[in-house]
Amino acid sequence: MAEKRNIFLVGPMGAGKSTIGRQLAQQLNLKFFDSDKEIERSTGVDIGWVFDLEGENSFRNREERIINELTKKRGIILATGGGSVKMRETQNLLTARGVVVYLTITIEKQLARTKYNKHRPLLQQLKVPTRDFLEELARDRDHLYKKIADITISTDKQNTKIITNRIINILTSS
Template structure:
């Protein structure tokens, strides 16, 4: 395998971290989660960063981390749901690897994130409305950025990984063993 970078984009609750870990194991690549890397570098969790620096401060940190991580080789990178909001992030991801959009419904997002208190944008009275608004803004950006789209709704993570590998092979048979 030579310089195979796979970047996972999609909304919160799409399964980027879970699928990313499984995909990296299957392809024998390093797995990195941009949100965990931001927390590691900041020495604080994402809700704290949002509280202290606001979303703009978080997005600045995210942009720097995504740029650095996308330059690594042989990596599966799970990005945060809003990473595609900045054109710089979309460009650096597209330039340095294969972008996979893990598409999911708002219904599935609600189900997967309902008990997660580590998602600042969902700490609201009406998380459904927030997710619908985010999807209306981000879905076109995910589609525009992605080389591959895989729907994750009601699918086992291993099935999704198999589908990603199948599509990667169809795109570039020499890169994926």
């Protein structure tokens, strides 16, 4: 890429934001950040603990502050938390400071990818994620992802290398 611009990955849990983000960063020689990991780094505890202790609203405010700081950087790839788009200011930061890539995933694939993951705060209360729960999250957030996305790509049927190359091809042809 001739110019170094920020690329922000949004989408539901299990869509592959962190995995694809790391590959994009490596291929484009950019620095990779994960907003959840940055929250953990700044607090010294995992995001589930922060989420439980502070509640969702306080967690989202903390997430917004972290995303504000990260999006001020130049030439980064940022994987955001699935619920980060719930905050209007976060939406504004992402759309104003980089290219937003919405990674989509079917509920079936999301169920398979998140089945045993205990790291995600919204899933910690469930023994296993349910279709109803994930469908409710999708109804709540899908329109927000679409609203801010510059690029939308499905992560269901292709491996991360192919998806990463598709994103790079779209970015370099625009």
